[in-house]
Amino acid sequence: MPTAALAATALPDWRSADPTSPVVAALLADTGYVAPIGVDRDEPSDRQTLYDFCLMPYAAQPNPLRRAQSVVALQHSFSQMNVGVQGRALIERLTAVLGPQCTVWGVKNRPDSDELWWEFYFYRRDHVPPQLSLDLVRPAFAPMVIDAQPPADLAWTFFSLEVTAAQLRCERPLHVRLYQEGVDLSWSVRGRQLELENHYRHFEVDGQTPQLLAALATSVHAPRHPRTLARLIPPQLHQAWRIWLARKRKGDTIYFQRVHVAQVAWLLRRHRWPPLFRLWFEAAAPFLQHVQFDLGVDFARSDTSIDGEPPIAFGKTGVYATF
Amino acid sequence: MPLSSTATSAQRPVVPPPAWSGGAVQWAAHEAPRLAHSENLLITFGFHCNLACTFCLVEDGLDRLEGITPATFRSWLQWPELFRGVTRIILSGGEATLEPELFDYIAIARQVPGVQHIRIQTNGTRLHDRAYLDSLIAAGVNEFFVSVHGWDEASTAKITQRNGAFRAIVKGLEAVSASSAALLTNTCICTDNYEHLIDIVQLLAPLRPDQMSFWTLHLRVDRPDTRLAMARVGDVQPHLLRAFDLCDAQKLPALVKWFPRCLLQHHHPKHDDSQPTTLVEPTFWPTVPRYSCIYRTACAWGKQGCNGLQHPYIEAFGWEESVLQPVALASLAPAKGDQDLQLDGQELRRWQLTLQALGIEDLAAQVGWQLTAAVRSGAALRQHLRKLPQDWDVYLEFSAPHSGPAFVRTASFAISHGRASVAAEAALAEFLTTLRTTVAARDSGGLRLPWHGHD
Numbered sequence: 014m015p016t017a018a019l020a021a022t023a024l025p026d027w028r029s030a031d032p033t034s035p036v037v038a039a040l041l042a043d044t045g046y047v048a049p050i051g052v053d054r055d056e057p058s059d060r061q062t063l064y065d066f067c068l069m070p071y072a073a074q075p076n077p078l079r080r081a082q083s084v085v086a087l088q089h090s091f092s093q094m095n096v097g098v099q100g101r102a103l104i105e106r107l108t109a110v111l112g113p114q115c116t117v118w119g120v121k122n123r124p125d126s127d128e129l130w131w132e133f134y135f136y137r138r139d140h141v142p143p144q145l146s147l148d149l150v151r152p153a154f155a156p157m158v159i160d161a162q163p164p165a166d167l168a169w170t171f172f173s174l175e176v177t178a179a180q181l182r183c184e185r186p187l188h189v190r191l192y193q194e195g196v197d198l199s200w201s202v203r204g205r206q207l208e209l210e211n212h213y214r215h216f217e218v219d220g221q222t223p224q225l226l227a228a229l230a231t232s233v234h235a236p237r238h239p240r241t242l243a244r245l246i247p248p249q250l251h252q253a254w255r256i257w258l259a260r261k262r263k264g265d266t267i268y269f270q271r272v273h274v275a276q277v278a279w280l281l282r283r284h285r286w287p288p289l290f291r292l293w294f295e296a297a298a299p300f301l302q303h304v305q306f307d308l309g310v311d312f313a314r315s316d317t318s319i320d321g322e323p324p325i326a327f328g329k330t331g332v333y334a335t336f
Numbered sequence: 337m338p339l340s341s342t343a344t345s346a347q348r349p350v351v352p353p354p355a356w357s358g359g360a361v362q363w364a365a366h367e368a369p370r371l372a373h374s375e376n377l378l379i380t381f382g383f384h385c386n387l388a389c390t391f392c393l394v395e396d397g398l399d400r401l402e403g404i405t406p407a408t409f410r411s412w413l414q415w416p417e418l419f420r421g422v423t424r425i426i427l428s429g430g431e432a433t434l435e436p437e438l439f440d441y442i443a444i445a446r447q448v449p450g451v452q453h454i455r456i457q458t459n460g461t462r463l464h465d466r467a468y469l470d471s472l473i474a475a476g477v478n479e480f481f482v483s484v485h486g487w488d489e490a491s492t493a494k495i496t497q498r499n500g501a502f503r504a505i506v507k508g509l510e511a512v513s514a515s516s517a518a519l520l521t522n523t524c525i526c527t528d529n530y531e532h533l534i535d536i537v538q539l540l541a542p543l544r545p546d547q548m549s550f551w552t553l554h555l556r557v558d559r560p561d562t563r564l565a566m567a568r569v570g571d572v573q574p575h576l577l578r579a580f581d582l583c584d585a586q587k588l589p590a591l592v593k594w595f596p597r598c599l600l601q602h603h604h605p606k607h608d609d610s611q612p613t614t615l616v617e618p619t620f621w622p623t624v625p626r627y628s629c630i631y632r633t634a635c636a637w638g639k640q641g642c643n644g645l646q647h648p649y650i651e652a653f654g655w656e657e658s659v660l661q662p663v664a665l666a667s668l669a670p671a672k673g674d675q676d677l678q679l680d681g682q683e684l685r686r687w688q689l690t691l692q693a694l695g696i697e698d699l700a701a702q703v704g705w706q707l708t709a710a711v712r713s714g715a716a717l718r719q720h721l722r723k724l725p726q727d728w729d730v731y732l733e734f735s736a737p738h739s740g741p742a743f744v745r746t747a748s749f750a751i752s753h754g755r756a757s758v759a760a761e762a763a764l765a766e767f768l769t770t771l772r773t774t775v776a777a778r779d780s781g782g783l784r785l786p787w788h789g790h791d
């Protein structure tokens with residue numbers, strides 16, 4: 014990574030945020046976001062349990078300011094890709110089908126690209142309607158096409174649908190993935206075809222560091238270099254609840270589960286997300302301090318080493334939360 | 337917010353008491369002042385200097401920040417509660433002896449109830465003037481914390497960027513050594529001096545300092561380290577150990593800050609990452625480097641005050657995962673092994689008082705949780721909670737304050753909680769949320785883990 018990029022290392026300090034700032038208020042109000050049915054822009058004051066990207070509950074963090082729902086970030090990403098109306102309708106329909114706090118969303122980007130895209134994850138959990146299935150959410154995605162027909166004998170615990178702006182405009186079928194929590198595998202489903210995609214392992218930051226380091230040391234995508242570990246687990250992101258490692262075919266992904274909003278802002282800068290989204294997020298961040306987001310970073314070994322850095326190519330990164 | 341650099345005295349609003357809430361404390365307006373967590377309180381002012389150390393921590397504030405004025409400092413005397421527990425006031429910022437109003441600060445510090453020590457952090461260059469030194473001591477200063485970064489004329493000139501600085505510093509050191517005040521020295525470990533730490537000890541030993549501190553360079557101004565001032569910990573280690581060996585041989589008390597404790601071998605008791613409660617303008621804090629260790633949660637010392645490495649260091653050199661030697665959590669557990677240990681009767685009574693002070697039992701009961709066993713687990717205390725009829729068992733883990741992951745930090749503890757089933761965690765969430773908002777407010781400091789006794 015070029016030296017210049019390393020300069021932006023300080024985590025933003027939200028303590029100085031001015032809750033009455035008209036700039037911040039305008040940024041929140043002007044994102045094209047209009048509250049859909051059942052989803053308010055503000056977190057209900059009695060909602061103290063939120064959910065992470067595994068749809069597991071956690072206690073909302075303290076936030077002395079007005080508490081915005083994390084879905085405002087999703088909605089802003091839709092607006093930025095000029096699919097604000099379609100995106101809002103999708104949030105609205107999914108909430109109507111499943112109820113609140115049952116959908117995990119991820120917004121994704123590649124470094125220096127202006128394109129954002131999304132993935133929605135649907136877990137079997139106690140608070141989720143028991144009849145959860147691809148067929149249950151299919152109408153919510155209509156008129157987008159879901160051509161996947163997963164085999165009935167594959168016992169899944171959650172599935173996801175990847176959505177691009179083009180697909181939100183109904184131009185292409187959606188990509189479906191199925192996940193098996195017990196064996197920690199995920200499968201890509203195209204029509205009736207299943208293809209093994211990823212293998213996931215998670216490590217408690219509090220207690221499983223040696224196992225995490227051992228797993229990274231055997232990753233074929235992590236080059237041997239004194240700074241590899243610091244690039245894959247930067248100190249700014251180390252403070253997470255869990256770190257996940259996904260083994261993939263052409264690269265691996267490292268996930269940071271339950272991080273602070275300042276860590277999200279750091280990632281958006283470090284991985285060069287579109288400036289408009291990044292700046293919006295930084296402005297909105299004080300109102301999202303109660304949320305613990307989740308982050309994902311794709312990496313693979315690269316052929317070149319710049320400025321003596323480890324030869325790692327970072328690919329897409331993702332920010333996850335729920336609505 | 338307090339002063340801006342452009343505010344004149346006439347324009348300046350009345351400054352409310354500061355909010356004190358932990359080691360790195362902002363000097364910020366707050367309606368209900370909190371108690372200091374530390375016995376040491378650092379007041380910053382006088383952001384000027386007659387040297388120009390290449391690694392200066394406040395280089396960006398020199399001749400720019402105004403600092404805390406005597407009037408502001410004096411106004412805080414109205415709130416004696418602010419100073420409860422403070423026994424040492426440290427006067428610093430830029431070079432304190434260049435501050436014309438230094439004697440005002442000393443006089444105010446002397447009026448703070450309970451204060452026994454007044455320390456000046458200084459480069460020492462003005463202390464060779466015996467009359468001036470004597471007047472500082474007569475005013476109430478009884479500790480001089482003098483920076484000594486070089487071991488001879490050339491090295492000192494290179495680091496301080498002033499010819500002749502070495503002679504002036506040594507004369508100042510000699511004067512303090514001959515006075516009734518305590519002499520403490522501070523050496524910033526950087527690329528320019530790490531191979532000569534033993535030479536610095538040899539230089540200072542005849543002056544019999546009451547303490548020699550070695551502080552690893554704290555990279556605050558340059559991000560990244562464009563002047564290549566940070567030395568690798570593996571390179572510093574043998575030199576630091578030899579310097580400490582000499583300190584021991586000479587019976588000179590010594591300590592090191594911001595250096596991995598696990599690399600200090602038998603000198604590990606000299607490790608001390610603690611900092612005084614520091615009152616400084618808020619613009620200072622955002623660029624103060626944070627610290628982490630990849631092994632923090634796997635290392636007993638990571639849970640006991642070792643901060644690890646600063647982030648700019650990790651970015652420059654990596655986590656040093658093959659250099660650091662984390663101390664197995666079980667190795668600090670009590671002698672009976674790494675099993676949870678029951679508290680004895682006295683410890684249990686102390687712990688019940690602590691729980692009462694924090695109001696935890698009542699809070700738990702309000703949401704249907706019952707406090708059950710409290711056990712010692714390594715360096716932490718685990719307070720178990722049970723919920724019926726599901727018979728869920730979860731625990732809160734109380735540790736001495738550390739900067740590792742914690743669910744809530746109070747003045748006396750870092751508190752985390754054990755993982756449980758999804759359903760149990762969901763049921764616990766309400767209690768944890770309430771706990772987070774109330775427990776820190778109830779803990780005004782001075783509480784301890786029960787095997788550490790009570791004040």
Ligand code: SF4
Pocket residue numbers: 595596597598599629630631632635636637638639642643644645660661662663
């Ligand atoms: S392993 Fe890390 S936390 Fe443990 S002593 Fe070393 S630097 Fe400190």
